[in-house]
Amino acid sequence: MPFDANNLQEHRPMLTLRQIEVIRAIMVTGTVGGAARLLNVSSPGISRVMKHAETSVGVKLFDRQGGRYSPTSEAHAIFDQINGVYDKIEDLEFVISRIKRGADSELKVASVPSIANVMVPRALANVRKAFPNLLIDCDILKIEDAVDYLLLGKGELVALSSRIEHPMLTCAPLARGQLKCIVPADHPLARRAEVPAAEIAKYPLIGVDPNDPYGRIMADLFARHSLNYEVTIRARFGSTVCALVTQGLGVAIVDEFTLAANNWPQVRVLDIAEPTVFQTYIVHRKDAPLSRYAALFITALREHMESLAAPVVPRRAQAAGVREVRRR
Numbered sequence: 001m002p003f004d005a006n007n008l009q010e011h012r013p014m015l016t017l018r019q020i021e022v023i024r025a026i027m028v029t030g031t032v033g034g035a036a037r038l039l040n041v042s043s044p045g046i047s048r049v050m051k052h053a054e055t056s057v058g059v060k061l062f063d064r065q066g067g068r069y070s071p072t073s074e075a076h077a078i079f080d081q082i083n084g085v086y087d088k089i090e091d092l093e094f095v096i097s098r099i100k101r102g103a104d105s106e107l108k109v110a111s112v113p114s115i116a117n118v119m120v121p122r123a124l125a126n127v128r129k130a131f132p133n134l135l136i137d138c139d140i141l142k143i144e145d146a147v148d149y150l151l152l153g154k155g156e157l158v159a160l161s162s163r164i165e166h167p168m169l170t171c172a173p174l175a176r177g178q179l180k181c182i183v184p185a186d187h188p189l190a191r192r193a194e195v196p197a198a199e200i201a202k203y204p205l206i207g208v209d210p211n212d213p214y215g216r217i218m219a220d221l222f223a224r225h226s227l228n229y230e231v232t233i234r235a236r237f238g239s240t241v242c243a244l245v246t247q248g249l250g251v252a253i254v255d256e257f258t259l260a261a262n263n264w265p266q267v268r269v270l271d272i273a274e275p276t277v278f279q280t281y282i283v284h285r286k287d288a289p290l291s292r293y294a295a296l297f298i299t300a301l302r303e304h305m306e307s308l309a310a311p312v313v314p315r316r317a318q319a320a321g322v323r324e325v326r327r328r
Helices: 005-010 017-029 032-039 043-057 073-101 121-128 143-151 211-223 238-246 292-309 315-327
Strands: 064-065 069-070 107-110 135-140 157-160 169-184 205-207 232-233 251-255 267-272 278-287
Touching: 017 043, 017 073, 032 043, 069 073, 107 121, 107 292, 121 135, 121 205, 121 292, 143 157, 143 169, 143 278, 157 292, 169 211, 169 238, 169 292, 205 238, 211 251, 211 278, 238 251, 238 267, 278 292
Parallel strands: 107 135, 107 157, 205 232, 205 251
Antiparallel strands: 064 069, 157 278, 169 251, 169 267, 169 278
16 A cells, blocks of 8 residues: 555644643643643643643634733543543553552462461562562472462462472472471480481471471381381471471471471470481472563572571681681
């Protein structure tokens, strides 16, 4: 189709959004100066836009008397439409603003209990700070429920204490942690900073299911040293184990993420002499890109977990390191 300048002119908008904004500002304030202050621009700029607008519509929009601008009789219908357009623009700006702040959106995440107790709430606090109006749904799952949770679209991601394999899912490392030994405050081991597996095995144990990732690590720890141990109470979750130890019912081995909030004042936490490091993971669908809310959640969760797991260097060691640097 050949280019037709007249056809282009017919389809060109009669008023730009800027002109609509200026016309409405004059309507509201009644003067060019008032419109300029309202829009934070110069008065000559308002006058120029006003003249171009009247030229575009081919109608005189205002009568000017003593510096005041009053709508002409021909312009009333135009002004009604301008108000409608402006209202729609404000609605659009409001929706965009809400989306930027996280409104009308939702983040659905899940986690195994050990990570959900302390670490997940800390990460969600970071998300809430960035997106005050974001709707957040946080669930606690068993590891075996994670696949259905993701594939059925119940949530966007899951934080797990062990790796799972599925062709539709991505399983990415999250952070490393380690197990700790916990004992009642009045227990013979309570004054120790570190305890070997052989010492732990001497006392009745409160244990988790051996099929649980942490339960397997605990069982392997004793098996490697050919130690016999007695689990007198078995519990599913680390928080339950801590409560049982508080009652003096035995000693236990739990993950450090469960203990992060220091919610158990009657429990003493001991390092275990043997290695008990484990890896945690974030799992999500391969065919669905993560939302920016989920990406922020993962970053915050990893930072909180890695900060907790970071080794604390004793002051004497720090001072020795400084002296060594100075000597060099």
